[in-house]
Structure formats: structure tokens, C-alpha cells
Amino acid sequence: MSSQPIPKWLIENLSALAERAKAVKLENPENLRELLGxxxxxxxxxxxxxxxxxxxxxxxxxxWLKGLEAGRPPxxxxxxxxxxxxxxxxxxxxxxxxxxxxxxxxxxxxxxxxAQAAPVEGPPVAAQEPPPQDAAGFPTSFVTLKPEDRExxxxxxxxxxxxxxxxxxxxxxxxxxxxWDVMKIYRPFHTLKxxxxxxxxxxxxxxxxKAEALLEPYKSGKGRPAEPEREALLKTxxxxxxxxxxxxxxxxxxxxxxxxxxxxxxxxxxxxRPSPVVGPDxxxxxxxxxxxxxxxxxxxGLLEAMEELAICHxxxxxxxxxxxxxxxxxxxxxxxxxxxxxxQDKILSVRMVPVEPxxxxxxxxxxxxxxxxxxxxxxxxxxxxxxxxKRLVDELWxxxxxxxxNAMDHGLEPMAKRxxxxxxxxxxxxxxxxxxxxxxxxxxxxxxxxxxxxxxAEKAGRLGLLPPSSASSPQWVxxxxxxxxxxxxxxxxxxxxxxxxxxxxxxxxQALKGSIHLESREGFGCRFIIRIPLTLAxxxxxxxxxxRGLFLLPLTQVGRFWDMNADPGHDAPLTGEKNKVPPLLExxxxxxxxxxxxxxxxxxxxxxxxxxxxxxxxxxxxxxxxGENRAFVxxxxxxxxxxxxxxxxxxxxxxxxxxxxxxxxxxxRVSLVLDVPSLLRESxxxxxxx
Amino acid sequence: xxxxxxxxLSEAFPDTYxxxxxxxxxLGFEARWLWEISxxxxxxxxxxxxxxxxxxxxxxGKIVPVLDLPALxxxxxxxxxxxxxxxxxxxxxxxxxTGFYVDGILGFEKFPKxxxxxxxxxxxxxxxxxxxxxxxxxxxxLDMEWILSSLRLPLPAGTKPTPDIGG
Numbered sequence: 001m002s003s004q005p006i007p008k009w010l011i012e013n014l015s016a017l018a019e020r021a022k023a024v025k026l027e028n029p030e031n032l033r034e035l036l037g038x039x040x041x042x043x044x045x046x047x048x049x050x051x052x053x054x055x056x057x058x059x060x061x062x063x064w065l066k067g068l069e070a071g072r073p074p075x076x077x078x079x080x081x082x083x084x085x086x087x088x089x090x091x092x093x094x095x096x097x098x099x100x101x102x103x104x105x106x107x108x109x110x111x112x113x114x115a116q117a118a119p120v121e122g123p124p125v126a127a128q129e130p131p132p133q134d135a136a137g138f139p140t141s142f143v144t145l146k147p148e149d150r151e152x153x154x155x156x157x158x159x160x161x162x163x164x165x166x167x168x169x170x171x172x173x174x175x176x177x178x179x180w181d182v183m184k185i186y187r188p189f190h191t192l193k194x195x196x197x198x199x200x201x202x203x204x205x206x207x208x209x210k211a212e213a214l215l216e217p218y219k220s221g222k223g224r225p226a227e228p229e230r231e232a233l234l235k236t237x238x239x240x241x242x243x244x245x246x247x248x249x250x251x252x253x254x255x256x257x258x259x260x261x262x263x264x265x266x267x268x269x270x271x272x273r274p275s276p277v278v279g280p281d282x283x284x285x286x287x288x289x290x291x292x293x294x295x296x297x298x299x300x301g302l303l304e305a306m307e308e309l310a311i312c313h314x315x316x317x318x319x320x321x322x323x324x325x326x327x328x329x330x331x332x333x334x335x336x337x338x339x340x341x342x343x344q345d346k347i348l349s350v351r352m353v354p355v356e357p358x359x360x361x362x363x364x365x366x367x368x369x370x371x372x373x374x375x376x377x378x379x380x381x382x383x384x385x386x387x388x389x390k391r392l393v394d395e396l397w398x399x400x401x402x403x404x405x406n407a408m409d410h411g412l413e414p415m416a417k418r419x420x421x422x423x424x425x426x427x428x429x430x431x432x433x434x435x436x437x438x439x440x441x442x443x444x445x446x447x448x449x450x451x452x453x454x455x456x457a458e459k460a461g462r463l464g465l466l467p468p469s470s471a472s473s474p475q476w477v478x479x480x481x482x483x484x485x486x487x488x489x490x491x492x493x494x495x496x497x498x499x500x501x502x503x504x505x506x507x508x509x510q511a512l513k514g515s516i517h518l519e520s521r522e523g524f525g526c527r528f529i530i531r532i533p534l535t536l537a538x539x540x541x542x543x544x545x546x547x548r549g550l551f552l553l554p555l556t557q558v559g560r561f562w563d564m565n566a567d568p569g570h571d572a573p574l575t576g577e578k579n580k581v582p583p584l585l586e587x588x589x590x591x592x593x594x595x596x597x598x599x600x601x602x603x604x605x606x607x608x609x610x611x612x613x614x615x616x617x618x619x620x621x622x623x624x625x626x627g628e629n630r631a632f633v634x635x636x637x638x639x640x641x642x643x644x645x646x647x648x649x650x651x652x653x654x655x656x657x658x659x660x661x662x663x664x665x666x667x668x669r670v671s672l673v674l675d676v677p678s679l680l681r682e683s684x685x686x687x688x689x690x
Numbered sequence: 691x692x693x694x695x696x697x698x699l700s701e702a703f704p705d706t707y708x709x710x711x712x713x714x715x716x717l718g719f720e721a722r723w724l725w726e727i728s729x730x731x732x733x734x735x736x737x738x739x740x741x742x743x744x745x746x747x748x749x750x751g752k753i754v755p756v757l758d759l760p761a762l763x764x765x766x767x768x769x770x771x772x773x774x775x776x777x778x779x780x781x782x783x784x785x786x787x788t789g790f791y792v793d794g795i796l797g798f799e800k801f802p803k804x805x806x807x808x809x810x811x812x813x814x815x816x817x818x819x820x821x822x823x824x825x826x827x828x829x830x831x832l833d834m835e836w837i838l839s840s841l842r843l844p845l846p847a848g849t850k851p852t853p854d855i856g857g
Contacts, residue, residue, distance in 0.1 A: 304751025
């Protein structure tokens with residue numbers, strides 16, 4: 001039933017089990033119990049990937065274990081089971097061979113999530129088995145790793161030891177009289193709280209929450225935790241160390257032991273801390289890889305130093321070029337330039353990570369949504385190895401969740417409706433990542449019902465949002481869907497969900513210097529296309545001169561350029577497009593006609609720098625913003641497209657409204673970087689449209 | 691380029707002042723405010739905003755606003771060559787540097803707080819906290835905390851900037 005490729009780890013686990021089955025000693029029941037317990041776990045996990053023989057074998061294993069608990073001799077039925085394991089191994093290899101022959105598309109992963117008979121309510125949790133008891137009499141339980149969870153656990157094992165170490169270092173510093181920063185303890189506890197909750201360790205998350213609560217009073221900067229409180233925090237730390245160790249240990253086996261709840265509850269109580277940490281050391285599992293955690297501030301510092309080096313190189317090159325192109329220094333400087341660019345690329349690449357973890361989290365989300373909605377879905381993930389700035393990968397999660405939820409809730413039809421429409425019984429959700437034209441592009445597409453334009457138009461009409469012309473254009477529909485509150489106000493079920501929160505998604509993407517667009521075909525589905533820069537460290541913009549000042553407008557927020565001095569009716573040469581040049585607009589005064597109704601204002605006034613005594617020729621108009629939120633800003637000169645490193649402002653410069661930061665140019669000059677949405681808002685340019 | 695980290699200076703040289711010349715006056719401030727002294731930096735002008743903000747530059751990856759200190763202090767206007775040095779200051783423990791041109795660095799002077807003479811009158815000059823007599827020269831001591839905390843942007847369009855002397 002599955003079109004999902006069988007993962008390598010599943011094959012490896014079964015091969016190992018088959019080897020152990022060959023060598024198993026029949027007279028040792030514990031040995032057998034362990035082997036078949038693991039085999040049963042394997043069959044549960046393999047169910048989503050393999051043929052129906054897995055279920056049969058699983059039932060046999062369960063029956064045998066029950067018999068063992070009931071006192072039945074272990075030998076009974078065992079031979080058949082062990083033979084079953086060996087046959088299963090052979091069968092699995094055969095299935096893998098068939099999949100390989102089928103030629104799965106490279107870089108594409110397909111998951112098939114089948115809905116249960118009845119939708120399951122409640123938050124998603126990792127599958128857990130009934131808790132047996134450990135030697136001390138505490139109930140123990142296990143988290144069984146799902147294939148889609150493995151990446152999350154792997155990330156956790158890389159990240160958690162650093163947080164534990166941070167907590168310990170700073171807790172130890174508390175005993176002295178030196179300065180301490182509560183946030184250096186609070187933050188890693190907070191991060192661990194989220195990570196534990198996400199991975200399905202709610203009790204651990206609760207313990208982290210208690211630690212946070214204990215630290216809360218000290219966040220004001222006054223006082224420091226007393227010795228008993230410090231001890232309690234250290235006990236929690238030990239508990240976490242032990243759990244992380246168990247996770248590292250269980251990661252490869254696919255089954256992770258959860259520390260008993262009773263032991264967890266004791267962690268934050270007073271009393272002496274049990275000395276040595278029980279259990280394997282955090283991060284000592286076989287999955288350990290060579291990683292160094294580097295503070296992002298250090299990475300930023302490295303990038304800044306690199307940038308200054310590049311500027312120095314440019315200035316030196318300019319000075320030497322003046323002496324002649326073929327001088328020995330000129331060649332050396334050219335070589336230095338290549339080395340500098342290479343080094344810059346390498347530093348930037350350190351921030352880049354594949355989006356694979358994001359995709360893995362997504363498959364887990366879809367699995368949970370399938371259970372909630374009762375819709376059977378095929379999830380296609382393409383381009384998991386595509387790299388993006390780590391921070392952007394993190395920031396993309398929430399918008400992506402929003403789009404996928406929308407697609408699952410409102411885009412994909414229930415099975416009966418799909419069949420009525422002549423579609424396949426299951427819906428297909430495709431998430432595709434790729435690099436395109438120097439940007440990162442993420443597509444979220446479904447083959448559901450698509451947007452119902454007529455219902456959207458009807459709703460817009462009731463709200464008084466009339467289309468610019470008699471026919472509603474796709475752009476107008478897109479603008480409406482992303483309009484704040486449009487869908488919230490609408491009760492039209494078929495379309496309302498498509499807009500709920502999409503304005504938030506758009507704002508999030510814009511905050512990442514990106515854009516989002518929508519393509520929809522009624523009855524065939526929707527496709528959201530997100531385009532963001534590969535890194536936030538670099539941004540592309542249009543450099544403008546206004547009087548003596550330099551301004552950079554982010555490229556994603558710039559539309560067409562207009563020669564404001566040209567006669568009406570002349571073609572504008574600035575974009576190479578055949579655009580009609582509008583008449584020169586008076587500042588802040590809307591003209592007439594659709595393309596001429598945009599208000600305009602010179603940039604320095606829009607930014608509210610104060611009154612200028614300089615003569616301003618206003619030769620260039622730049623259309624900025626998107627959709628309805630557009631306006632003209634006026635400048636003296638366009639100096640070209642630049643790729644720059646965005647820098648924050650501090651001190652007195654923070655007072656500039658609508659200024660997002662500054663950028664160093666290659667010649668050493670500094671330009672202010674404008675934030676177009678706030679520029680339009682702050683300068684009342686949008687109000688001027690009436 | 692000479693760089694002095696303020697923390698090191700304040701620890702190693704308590705009661706130390708950086709003294710410099712500007713528009714014919716000898717001025718100084720506590721060295722703990724000093725972030726960097728450069729022989730030259732390239733300043734990018736800003737569109738007209740406030741008279742005491744002449745532009746922005748960058749130092750060690752940070753964007754630094756550049757003040758017109760004579761305008762801020764109300765010093766007499768001298769028509770002379772551009773400043774021969776650039777001084778960047780930063781609040782101790784802070785992270786927001788500000789810079790200004792000077793005509794020349796006179797050097798570091800060390801004298802106890804008791805060596806500071808109060809201003810003759812409140813009108814003797816904005817942003818000064820007193821003066822000191824050093825080797826027969828009168829050095830006006832700037833209140834760097836007052837200066838940095840008074841800088842505000844933007845001013846309402848059309849108004850003449852007036853430092854926030856109320857602190």
C-alpha cells in the first residue's frame with residue numbers, strides 16, 4: 001500500500017535483528033524476550049513502509065511475548081518466529097529492490113499518510129507504549145522513534161549538550177561573588193523546555209518549566225539564587241543529562257527510554273543531590289559527530305571583519321588601478337580580491353544549512369493533521385538538501401505550518417468529494433525547495449479545490465472592496481486573500497479558510513525580506529510561492545542618491561522606475577520596459593488614473609529627516625511597496641543594484657523612523673537602508689491615496 | 691590608527707582624561723568614555739537632519755553617527771582645514787558608539803577629580819562640567835554622559851535643534 005521508500009535505518013535494524021536471531025540461545029528467555037521485544041518495535045515502525053506480511057509477523061511476536069508472560073515455555077512457536085524474522089529480512093530486501101527498480105526521483109521524498117477510521121483529537125505526541133516498571137519499581141516508558149522524528153532527535157542531540165553545559169557553567173559561577181546573568185541560565189532551560197515538549201517528553205518539559213519559574217524572580221537583575229535553589233537546579237540539570245544520555249543511547253535502536261515520572265518529580269525538591277550522574281553521558285552515543293557550537297555573534301563578527309577587509313581591498317585596488325593596469329601590485333591586488341571573495345563566500349556558507357530538518361518536522365505535522373482531519377494525503381517533499389541561512393530556516397517554520405494547515409483544512413477535499421470530482425482518492429501536498437535566481441524559493445502546492453474566485457468577489461463586494469476593473473483579475477484576488485481580516489470577516493466556508501491568517505504569513509515573509517505569491521486554479525488546487533534571500537546577512541537593494549545622502553531600498557520592495565523629468569507619453573528608459581511615464585506629480589498629491597494615482601514624496605522627507613534647504617531636482621521616481629500599499633518616492637539618482645551586508649543602528653541613529661539599518665558599500669561609504677512598509681506608513685503616503 | 695579599549699583605560703588609568711583641540715579651544719573628557727582614536731575616517735553625509743549630525747561612518751563593523759561637535763557645543767566657527775583626528779566614544783559597558791572630528795589630539799592627562807574646577811556659571815557652556823588647569827592651559831572638561839544622552843532624532847520638521855539640556 002505504500003509508495004514510501006523504505007528507509008535505510010529500517011533495513012539495517014532488521015538485518016541486525018536477523019543476525020541476532022541466527023545466534024540466539026533458545027534456553028535464555030531474557031535474551032529471547034529482548035530480541036522479540038525489539039522485533040515488535042521494528043514491525044510497528046515498518047508498518048508504514050512494508051507489505052501486509054509485517055502485520056502478520058507483528059501479531060505473532062506479540063502473541064509469543066504474551067505467552068511468555070503467561071508462563072508458556074519460550075520454545076513454543078519460537079522457531080517459526082525466528083524463521084519469520086529471517087524471511088522478513090529477505091522480503092524487505094526484495095521490496096527495496098523493487099523500489100529501486102521503480103527509480104524514485106532523486107532528492108524527492110514521498111510520504112503517504114493514511115487517515116484512521118475516526119479522526120484523533122488532541123495534541124500530537126510520539127507513539128508511546130504502556131509503561132512497564134524498572135528495577136527500582138518506577139514505571140518506565142519508551143518513546144518509539146518514527147522515521148520523521150529522527151532528524152529532530154539528531155538535531156536535539158547536537159544541540160542539547162551545549163545548553164546543558166551553559167547551564168552548568170553559569171550555575172557554578174553562582175557560588176562566587178562575581179557578576180552573573182540570570183538569562184544565561186534561563187534561556188537554555190527555556191530552549192530545553194521547548195525541545196523536550198516537541199520531542200514528546202512532557203514531564204521533562206515540565207521540569208524545565210519549574211526551573212524557569214525558580215529563576216523568574218531573578219530576571220529583574222536583583223539577587224541571586226540561594227544554595228538550596230542552586231542545588232535544585234543542578235538536580236534538574238542532572239536529570240536532563242541522564243535523559244539526553246538515554247536519548248543518545250536509544251537513538252539508533254529506535255526506542256528511547258523515558259526517565260520515570262517519579263524520579264523526574266524529585267529533581268526540583270530540596271535535599272542533597274545524588275552524586276554521580278546515572279546513565280550514559282549526554283552526547284556520548286554513537287550518533288555523536290564532530291560539531292563545534294559557535295555563537296552567532298562571533299559569526300557576525302567574523303563577517304564584519306571580512307567585510308572591512310573587502311572594503312580595504314577595494315580601496316587599495318582603486319588606488320593601484322590608477323597607477324596602471326599591468327603593474328605588479330595590480331596583479332597582486334587582483335589575486336587578493338579573489339581570495340577575499342572566496343573567504344567571504346566560505347564565511348557565509350557556514351551559516352547555510354539544508355532545509356531537511358524543516359521538512360522532517362513537516363512530515364510529522366502532516367501525519368498529525370491527517371489524524372485530525374481524517375483526510376488521506378500524499379506528501380511530496382522535494383529539495384530537502386537545498387541550503388538556507390540557519391536563522392531563515394527557523395523563521396520559515398511558522399509560515400510553512402500556516403500554509404500546510406490551510407491546505408489540509410481547506411484546500412484538500414474529503415475523499416468522497418475528490419472522487420466525485422474525478423480526482424484520486426487521496427490528496428497530494430507538495431513542498432518544494434530550490435535555489436532560483438540567487439534566491440531561495442519554497443513552493444507549497446495542493447491539488448485540492450483551489451480558490452473560488454466568484455465567492456471571494458462576492459464577499460469583497462459585500463465589504464465594498466471593488467475590483468479595479470469590471471473583471472476580477474488574479475492579482476486582485478491575491479491581494480484580497482492576503483488582506484488582513486478578509487477571511488476572518490467572511491463566513492463562506494469554501495473560501496474563508498484560504499485567507500485566515502494569510503496576512504500574517506505575508507508579513508512574516510516580508511520581514512524576512514521576501515515575497516509570497518499565490519497561483520490558483522479552481523478545482524485543481526493552489527500553489528503558494530515564497531521567495532526569500534538565501535541569507536539575512538546579505539541583502540540586495542537599489543542604491544539611490546538623494547541630495548548628499550545615500551539610501552538603499554530592498555530590491556523585493558521596489559517596482560518600476562520613472563523618469564520624472566521626461567515628457568508625458570515618452571517611454572521610460574530606466575527599466576528597459578515600455579512603461580508610460582506619468583506626469584510629474586506634486587508632492588503628496590495624487591494624480592488621476594490607475595497608474596498615476598500613487599502619491600509621491602521625496603525620500604528624505606518621507607523619512608522625516610527634517611527640512612532641507614537643498615535644491616532638489618527630482619529626476620527619478622521609484623515605485624515602492626506591493627499590492628495596494630504602493631507609492632512613489634523621489635530621488636536624484638539611481639546608483640545601481642548592490643548586494644550588501646545589513647547592519648543594525650544604535651544610539652542616536654535609532655531615532656530615524658523607517659530606517660531598517662545601514663549598509664557598508666564597497667567603496668567604504670555608508671548608506672541607510674529603508675524599510676518600505678514602515679516608510680509608507682510613517683510618512684502617511686498611504687493615507688494620501690485616500 | 692590608535693585604538694584604546696575604554697575598559698582597559700579606565701582600569702589602568704583612573705582619573706585619566708583625553709584632551710584635544712577643537713576650533714581654538716582645549717577640551718577633554720574622561721578616558722573611560724573613549725572607544726577609538728583614528729587619524730582619519732570616511733564619513734558619509736546624511737540628508738539635512740539636525741545641525742549636529744553630519745553623517746555616518748563605520749568602525750569595526752559598527753555604524754557610527756558623526757557629530758558636529760563645535761555646533762553642539764556652540765564653539766565659535768573657524769574656517770580651517772578639516773579635523774586632523776577622529777574620536778569615537780561609547781558609554782562604559784554600552785554598545786552604541788558616537789564619533790566626532792577634532793583638530794588635534796593633545797594627549798592623555800591624569801589628575802584627580804579634585805583638580806576639576808566647577809563652571810563659573812551655568813551659562814558658561816552647554817555640556818561642560820568644569821575645567822582644569824593643565825600645564826598653564828585651561829582645558830574645558832566635557833560631560834560625555836550629558837552629551838550622549840541628549841542626542842535625539844528626529845526633530846519635528848522645521849524646528850531648530852536644541853540640545854535637551856534637561857538631561
